[in-house]
Amino acid sequence: MQKTKLTLAAATLIVALPMLQGCIEAAVIGGAAAMGVMTAHDRRSTGVQTDDETTEWKAMQRVPEKYKAFSHxxxxxxxxxVLITGEVPNEEAKTLIGEQTRQLEGVREVFNELNxxxxxxxxxxxxxxxxxxKLKAxxxxxxQLSANHIKVVTENGVAYLMGIVNDREAKVAVAVARTTDGVRRVVTIMEVVSESDTRRIDTSAPGGARNAPPQTAPVETR
Incomplete structure (x- = not known):
């Protein structure tokens, strides 16, 4: 009897394997498609996105060992x-880390916001x-704009906004950030281009408009 049950279980598994494989393939393909959509909605080229990720890794590797244990x-x-945020033990560390980041190949500009x-x-x-x-949500x-066009970094309650946007989108992003609970200050590092440029870059038009929320938190532009 036990042998019969094992045989039936084995047969069921063999029959199910092709279907399971199909489910796995669908999940992988679906995930790849989602990643493709995210990439398509990014206003950076795929090559620049890759370069940015490489730059972040290289910058971290160049931090001197003597500072790593005492820095965030x-x-x-x-x-x-490149935006640098966090805490370092002294001015020397802040300056050196900023200079080393500027020396990385392909880096156009560095915003050293280390405390x-x-x-x-x-x-x-x-x-x-x-x-x-919360801010992204x-x-x-x-x-009024795609969240994929805005890169949000929050450090100690300070919200840094990066991205490639037109003037209208920049104002919306700032207004949303200023009224997000917990945000103490907003710092904009967005590249503001013409609306015709964003239309040219985009693969689809942004959504319908709503009124921007009231502004409260102070804003700084770098």
Whole structure:
């Protein structure tokens, strides 16, 4: 009896394998398609996106060992412009890390926003991630621009906005960021181009317009 049950189970598995394989292939293809959609909605070329990711990795590798244990560092590259955020122990570390990042091949501009302070606790970083998530969600909900056109980095409650946008989109992004709970300050590092340029770059038009939310948090432009 036991042998019969095992035989039936084995036969069922053999029959099911082709269907399982089909499900796995569908999941892989679906994931690849989703990634393709994300890439298509990014205003950077695929090559520049790859270069930006490589730049972030290279910048982190060039941090001197003597500073790594006493620093909290984030390198965010967008369209060959690099934002450095976090905390370092002294001015020398901040200057050196900024200079080394500028020397990386292909980097057009560096925004050194490092703070000279003890490394932030994990709770602060978790809260920053939560703020970033809320801000991105509100950008989507605004229905006035694609959230894929704005790169959001939050550090100690300061929201940094990067991306390639037109003037209308920049104003919407700033307005949304300023009114997002938890944001203490907004710093814009967006590249503002003409609306005709964004239409040319885009593969699809942005969604319908809504009124921008009221502005509250102060804004700084780098």
């Amino acid at each position: 560092l984030n390198f965010t590259a967008y369209n060959r412009r 000279i302070a003890p490394t932030s606790p994990l709770g602060n970083r978790t809260n920053d991630s939560y703020i970033t998530s 509100r950008l989507v909900d605004s229905n």
